[in-house]
Amino acid sequence: MARKSVQPQDGILVTRHLTKQYNGGVVLDNISLAIEEGKTTVIIGPSGCGKTVFMKHLIALERPTAGKVFFQGKRIDDLDEQRLAEIRTKYGFCFQMSALFDSLTVYENITFPARQHYRITDDKALDKMVKQKLALVGMDGFQNYYPASLSGGQKKRIALARAIALNPEIILYDEPTTGLDPITSDVINELVNKLKEEMNATSVVVTHDMKSAYKVGDRIIMLHNGRIIADGDADYIRNHPHDVVQQFIHGRVGEAELAALRLGGTRFETQFTPKDFR
Ligand SMILES: Nc1ncnc2c1ncn2[C@@H]1O[C@H](COP(=O)(O)OP(=O)(O)O)[C@@H](O)[C@H]1O
Ligand SMILES: [Mg+2]
DSSP states (O other): OOOOOOOGGGSSEEEEEEEEEETTEEEEEEEEEEEOTTSEEEEEOOTTSSHHHHHHHHTTSSOOSEEEEEETTEEOTTOOHHHHHHHHTTEEEEOTTOOOOTTSOHHHHHHHHHHHTTSOOOHHHHHHHHHHHHHHTTOTTOTTOOGGGSOHHHHHHHHHHHHTTTOOSEEEEESTTTTOOHHHHHHHHHHHHHHHHHHOOEEEEEOSOHHHHHHHOSEEEEEETTEEEEEEOHHHHHTOOOHHHHHHHTTOOOHHHHHHHHTTOSOOOOSOOGGGGO
8 A cells, every 4th residue: 555645734743754874774764754733642662673763853852864854844853953942842851861950859840941941930930830730740749859859750750740841732752651660650651641631732652661552642653673664543553463563562572583692693684574564
């Protein structure tokens, strides 16, 4: 089945023929994808398959080797840092590397982006904003705590509150449940859904946690060898016919990986191409 080519207006975030190489190694291979406004799109795939690299392109933290990225119909991958700083105020992001500042209180962490972008300088307005965002994540009252005195799950919730401080149109989550126990993970999943409802935000979630993917995803996309190999809702993914998808969602090691491990190799080639999935 021939796919219609993806146009910049087809979604709030669009990639067209997005390709990224590092030192000649292809990480993203010609990815065209339109992310729909108001929905939660989940990107799954094994560790190292390029999920984080893909997400960084959505906010132009990485620049493509080839191809283009559009936000609200306008190209962003070629903008200078000053223009990008403006655009990034419309994004909230909860990345693995964007931890809380340990030397700042919860209150200071959450007001950091607001102060940085000079959006809100009035103390009363800041107090109100912090209270409202903390209430959304169930943490009102923790304003004066330091991150060191919080649990892993509480820190994640504060990071979420900070991500939504400027009422973003897009929220990007990179592995929001990694490192959390199952119950705490589920609280984060509930929050991802709640923030989508209450903020009317579009969410993109990168994860290798299938429970989380099923719970939050309106649409789930699987990356493999730099390409999209599966794209559909939870039922579609659960029933996907291909071994590689089934092995991944059930956490099984594939024959190709096992063979490579037995040989002591570090690389393996897969036996199929993305066209098998069309
Ligand atoms: N700045 C970089 N320089 C070189 N290689 C990179 C860089 N960032 C990521 N990579 C490589 O790109 C691949 C995909 O990484 P990543 O997107 O972080 O995977 P994951 O799916 O686990 O998030 C990995 O092989 C990683 O080593
Ligand atoms: Mg990653």
